[in-house]
Amino acid sequence: MKNNFIKFTYNILLAFIITLLFVSFDQIFRLYNNILVFNLDFKSFLEQFFINLLIVSIVKSRAIFVAYIILATFVWFQLLHFSYFGTWIFPLEYMLFFTKFKEVFDTFKSVTNITIIPTIMFFILLISIYYLLKKYEEKRLKIPYLSYILIIAIFINPINLYLKDNTRKGHRPSVEYYQIKNSYLSISHLFAIILPKKFLSNYSGLEQPVVPTPNIILNNPDINVVVIMGESANRNFMSLYGYHIKSTPYLESLKNDKNFIYKDAISSGVVTDVGIPNFFNMIKQPDGVPQAISQNTCIFKMAKENGFQTYFYSAQAQDQLAQLKSYLCTNFIDDYYDGTNLTKDTGTPALDEHLITKIDDIDFSKPSFITLHQRASHSPFYDTYPKEFEIYNKDNIEDKTLNQNLINYLNSVRYTDYIIKNIIKKISEKTNRPTYFIFTSDHSTSMEKNRNGHGRLDFDSVWQIPFFVYGINNPENLGNYFQDFPYISHYQIGNLVSYLLGYQKQYEYFNTKEDYYVCGADISGFDGILKISFDKENNLSKDFNFIK
Structure with a gap:
């Protein structure tokens, strides 16, 4: 008995040292990262110590090291995630890591410094843990069957979440929690809530009523409608919207044209696989999957049924479109x-300039x-742009505070401005028919320090996208x-497109003040929903509704 007590003191010592290692790295990273703060407290330390004490008491050292x-x-x-996004990992992101692995890999490949x-x-x-386990292997107390007890304990939280089955509030990682706790809670939520509902019941509890196709008010309009769908376009870095570096000179040149109208748009999703299906199916609020399946408001179907030839040309690769193509009534x-x-x-993917080349394949007689x-x-x-479009660099950029990643982004925005200019120019040479160009984006991207990327409802800039409509050849x-x-909103822009295609419009004004909805990284709403409202002075307020 006395011998076991002595051995257990070594378990305590070993667990204490390993806890110090984890806690030290956590706090060092917090001091290194300016978003986080030093937050060591006794409760957090005790939780981690208890976890480590149980692990180091397992019989086999190999199992401990694994x-x-x-x-x-x-x-x-x-x-790694916090270095790029500025947050711990959300539940759905573990699934997206595997389903969107190439995209994730390509993104982090560009910022390997983090x-x-x-x-x-x-x-x-x-290395430290391996050395400690080797040193104390013969001295520590080994408790039989403890590994089985720990495995059972791991399942307690997800089972509890599954049985509660509350679908209205969801797990948001806490900045104050240590990494292991956040990982465990997020993965528990993924396996207990998201995966069963997504793959077993296919039911979110947020399904919206299916609405019918709008009435046709003009049969076979003799016009062309061109939707230019941007990718990750952040309006805050476009000089059209007042950004201090001239990133969109062509669009600025159109500002005073009476046929050019632009607004601050808000996307319907924070990833491509959500934003594009919602836009092209005119989905107002999640869950719009039943609406998309019905094809009642699929814009391509509506266009085809009212006399238009329909074209979808994308620079994105087949794999990058795999999750959304089934929503486009192809x-x-x-x-x-x-x-x-x-x-x-x-x-x-291809470069966007190949979209200009594809215009030659369009039959503008119809x-x-x-x-x-x-x-x-x-x-x-x-x-995403050819090397000759490296217009901005560290040497010639006006604002010397900008990092290389943002400079690269500005070059891509300047390239987009060039693409839009040449799309409009080429189509204007091809047709005398009234033609309307609508530009927006699937979502935006955050370029703030330590808050990069998209797919995050809590990054405001991720849903702040551009919009313009521009008519040529004697347009309405x-x-x-x-x-x-x-x-x-995306929904209202969709209604503008629907109206141009000859269908009854839903609004007196397309940019009507009402509640706007932004869906998280899952189209059914499993990754949460953001409701955006406006007061009398047009001040914007946000209300998060995360699924649980």
Whole structure:
């Protein structure tokens, strides 16, 4: 008995040292990262100490080390994620890591510098633990069957979440929690709530009533409608919207044209796989999957049924469109093309300039509904434009405070401005028919320090996208259908497109003040919903509703 007590003191010592290692790396990272603060407290330390005490008491040292490899890997992922996004990992992101692996890999490949600190910590942690386990192997107390008890304990929280089955509030990682706790809670939520509902019941509890197709008010309009769908376009970095670097000179030149109308748009999602299906199916609020399945308000179907030739040309690769193509009622698209048709690789997109070339394939003798889907400005930004479009660099940029990643992004925005200019120029040479160009984006991207990327409802800039409509060849004066209210939603832009295609409009003014909805990284709403409201002075307020 006395011998066991002495051995257990070594377990306590070993657990204490390992806890110090985890806590030290956590707090060092917090001091290194200016978003986080030093937050060591007794409760957090005691929780981690108790976890480590149980682990180091397992019989087999190999099982102990495997457990710490897993825990250290979770910590590494969390630190890496925070270095880029400025948050710990949300539940759905673990699933997206596998379903969107190439996209994730390409993004982090462009910012490898952020991996240095987390990777150094990862190896120091594992080497230290390996040395400690070897040193105390013969001295520590080994408790039989403890590993089985721990495995059972791991399932307690997810089972409890599953049985509660509350679908209204969801898990948001706490900045104040340590990485292992955040990982465990997020993964519990993923397996207990998101995956069962997504893959077993296919029911979110948020399904909206299916609405019918709007009435046709003008049969076979003799016009062309061109939707230019941007990728990750952040209006805050466009000089059209007042940004201090001249990133959109062409769009600025149109500002005083009476046929050019632009507003501050708000996207319907924070990832492409949500924003584009919601836009092209005119979905007002999640969950709109039943609406998309009905195809009642699928814009391509509506265009085809009212006399338009339909085209969808995307610079994005086949794999990058795989999750959203089923929502586009492609049987109503006369000519479909994506980047893989050019690159011959399912994961490699084309440059946006090839969209200009594809205009030659359009039959402008007939009214046409055309969608041109861009790839710039998706990360890694330097891959989305040709090298001759490296207009800005560290030497010539006006604002010397900008980092290289943001400079690359500005080059992609300047490239987008060039693409839009040449799309409009080429189409104006091809047709004398009234033609309307509508530009917006699937979502935006955050370029704040330590808050990069998209897919985050809590990053305001991720849903702040551009919008303009521009008419040529004696177009209808659309200015009568817009008011001074500065905002417009994806849903309202969709209604503008629907109206141009000959269908009854839903609003007196397309940019009507009402509640706007932004869906998280899952189209059914499993990753949460953001409701945006406006007061009498047009001040914006946000209300998060996360699924649980």
